[in-house]
Amino acid sequence: xxxxxxxxxxxxxxxxxxxxxxxxxxxxxxxxxxxxxxxxxxxxxxxxxxxxxxxxxxxxxxxxxxxxxxxxxxxxxxxxxxxxxxxxxxxxxxxxxxxxxxxxxxxxxxxxxxxxxxxxxxxxxxxxxxxxxxxxxxxxxxxxxxxxxxxxxxxxxxxxxxxxxxxxxxxxxxxxxxxxxxxxxxxxxxxxxxxxxxxxxxxxxxxxxxxxxxxxxx
Amino acid sequence: xxxxxxxxxxxxxxxxxxxxxxxxxxxxxxxxxxxxxxxxxxxxxxxxxxxxxxxxxxxxxxxxxxxxxxxxxxxxxxxxxxxxxxxxxxxxxxxxxxxxxxxxxxxxxxxxxxxxxxxxxxxxxxxxxxxxxxxxxxxxxxxxxxxxxxxxxxxxxxxxxxxxxxxxxxxxxxxxxxxxxxxxxxxxxxxxxxxxxxxxxxxxxxxxxxxxxxxxxxx
Numbered sequence: 001x002x003x004x005x006x007x008x009x010x011x012x013x014x015x016x017x018x019x020x021x022x023x024x025x026x027x028x029x030x031x032x033x034x035x036x037x038x039x040x041x042x043x044x045x046x047x048x049x050x051x052x053x054x055x056x057x058x059x060x061x062x063x064x065x066x067x068x069x070x071x072x073x074x075x076x077x078x079x080x081x082x083x084x085x086x087x088x089x090x091x092x093x094x095x096x097x098x099x100x101x102x103x104x105x106x107x108x109x110x111x112x113x114x115x116x117x118x119x120x121x122x123x124x125x126x127x128x129x130x131x132x133x134x135x136x137x138x139x140x141x142x143x144x145x146x147x148x149x150x151x152x153x154x155x156x157x158x159x160x161x162x163x164x165x166x167x168x169x170x171x172x173x174x175x176x177x178x179x180x181x182x183x184x185x186x187x188x189x190x191x192x193x194x195x196x197x198x199x200x201x202x203x204x205x206x207x208x209x210x211x212x213x214x215x216x217x218x
Numbered sequence: 219x220x221x222x223x224x225x226x227x228x229x230x231x232x233x234x235x236x237x238x239x240x241x242x243x244x245x246x247x248x249x250x251x252x253x254x255x256x257x258x259x260x261x262x263x264x265x266x267x268x269x270x271x272x273x274x275x276x277x278x279x280x281x282x283x284x285x286x287x288x289x290x291x292x293x294x295x296x297x298x299x300x301x302x303x304x305x306x307x308x309x310x311x312x313x314x315x316x317x318x319x320x321x322x323x324x325x326x327x328x329x330x331x332x333x334x335x336x337x338x339x340x341x342x343x344x345x346x347x348x349x350x351x352x353x354x355x356x357x358x359x360x361x362x363x364x365x366x367x368x369x370x371x372x373x374x375x376x377x378x379x380x381x382x383x384x385x386x387x388x389x390x391x392x393x394x395x396x397x398x399x400x401x402x403x404x405x406x407x408x409x410x411x412x413x414x415x416x417x418x419x420x421x422x423x424x425x426x427x428x429x430x431x432x433x434x435x436x437x
Contacts, residue, residue: 032249032291034312036256038304042318044263048327050255056334057254063241098337103384120228120370122272123286128337132254134239135246138286144232147372147425148415156236166422171228173368174404174428175340176384202241 062131065096066179067200069129070211071193073106074184084108087179091129101128101177107170108181109207114165115180116154116207118146119172126177130202137206147171157208180204182211221364225276229372229415250287257290262325262333266297269394273366342401344386349403349431354380356407357437358429366394369433376413377437381426382406389430403431 039045069091073080083090087104091097104126107115119125120143125133136142145153150167154160161167170178182204188196191214203209245251261271274293275281281289298304303319325333350356360375361367368390384404392400411423 028247028288028291029249030312031309032252032256034309035291035295035304036252037312038308038314039256039260041314042304044303044318044321044324045256045259046324046326049259049262049325049330050252052327052330053255053258053334054251056330058244058251061334098335099333100337102337102339103341103387105382118228120372121225121368122275132244134241134243135286136236136239139234139236140227140230140232140282141234142236143227144230145236147228148419150423151420153236157238166424167420168408169423169425171370171425171427173370174384174387174390174430176404176406176428203238 057127057132061096061127063129063202063205064197065094065131066126066129066202066205067197068193069094069096069106069179070181070200070205071197073108073181074188074196075193080108080181083181091179096128098128100124101126103176104129104179105176106179106181107168109183111162111165111183113168114161114207115168115170115178116146116150117170117172117178117180118143120144120147121171121173124172124175124177126179128177129179130205134202154208157203159209180207182209185211185213188214221277221366223276223366224278224281226371228370253287253291253294257294259325260294260298262323264322265301265303267393268338269366269388269390270396271297272390273394276366340388340401341384342386342388342399344401344403346403348383348405350380350383350405350434350436352380352382355437356380356405356434358407359433359435363391365391367391369429370427372414373407373409373427373429376409378407378409378413378426380405380434381408384428387430389432391430405429405431405434407434 040047073083079090083106087106091104109115123133123138125137142153147169150169172178182200185199199212199214201209201212204211271293274297275289278284278289278292284292295309299306301319305316308315355377357377358369358373358375382405386401387404388399389402392398406426407429408424408426411419411425414425
């Protein structure tokens with residue numbers, strides 16, 4: 001993981017730090033099971049479709065898709081140009097398209113400008129290349145602060161940018177989805193495209209992180 | 219004004235840590251995965267559009283107290299109860315008590331990959347030319363909007379620069395209300411941080427939103 005944080009696993013709620021005890025977790029389980037039973041009985045859903053949907057986002061559609069897009073853009077100038085000009089088509093050429101990635105725009109980080117993506121109105125996120133959004137991306141603290149104090153938010157992720165780097169925040173308020181192309185780390189000239197993809201973290205493609213330096217902890 | 223959204227959070231003073239999360243950590247309980255899948259499967263029946271589902275979520279009175287999948291679940295139940303597809307009594311009982319409502323289609327397991335790969339593109343051909351071009355200075359509408367609206371409060375009344383034209387897109391405000399797609403030209407509009415947040419904002423901060431044409435006027 002890119003950013004270790006003590007107790008990070010337990011913080012899956014909003015800014016209100018109310019602790020859900022086990023009985024409440026059980027309550028949610030029962031409520032969802034009840035709903036699934038009713039919908040199945042009424043013939044609205046195919047229960048097997050639920051398993052396919054969950055498996056898709058657990059094993060097929062996730063941030064490794066986006067990492068391959070970024071790595072290719074680092075080694076293939078023509079692809080990078082295409083990606084910056086028509087991200088939807090360039091990304092589709094690698095096989096990634098569809099739900100919550102219908103209209104893609106790629107934005108490249110440079111020394112002069114760092115890009116960061118948020119959805120202040122809900123949790124719009126480029127599913128086709130990054131999969132399901134992390135909890136913090138959907139949280140009230142991130143959504144409220146990313147547009148006003150992005151440098152402060154970056155510091156919470158352990159990222160400090162030079163003062164000479166301007167910050168540009170993209171608020172995904174319509175159906176356009178943004179993919180940040182992080183800067184290629186120094187000292188990676190000898191790496192293959194697949195090795196480069198391993199350096200591309202999910203957070204670096206949202207703009208709350210940087211690509212990893214070679215040899216640093218995954 | 220009767221429409222209240224609890225989800226328009228940009229620039230609000232909300233404290234609390236932003237807690238990093240490992241990439242593989244998708245769900246924190248089994249029910250979250252089921253709630254996601256149920257939402258997607260019911261979305262696949264065509265009973266409502268994505269804008270209506272966003273509207274159902276943002277108007278939940280306890281929005282800020284709920285975790286994200288709790289919001290999804292509550293909105294899903296609300297949408298189905300409104301359409302008489304399920305009743306509160308059935309949700310309580312966990313079994314069917316009334317006959318099923320007619321439904322347009324059922325998302326079958328074998329059709330899931332194709333449905334996800336297709337998605338729901340919102341681009342629409344428009345006969346009218348865009349009113350603005352890149353470089354135009356525009357002021358955002360000030361509202362109030364008595365319905366689902368995708369113009370965040372923090373840019374209302376503010377002046378920005380048209381940066382990019384996206385062509386015609388389904389107008390979320392209309393679509394959410396069941397008024398049809400009413401597509402409009404969509405623009406990326408970029409603002410200086412100081413225009414939005416005052417002199418304390420970083421001089422080099424810029425923020426953009428994607429805004430439909432009817433949100434904008436020449437400035």
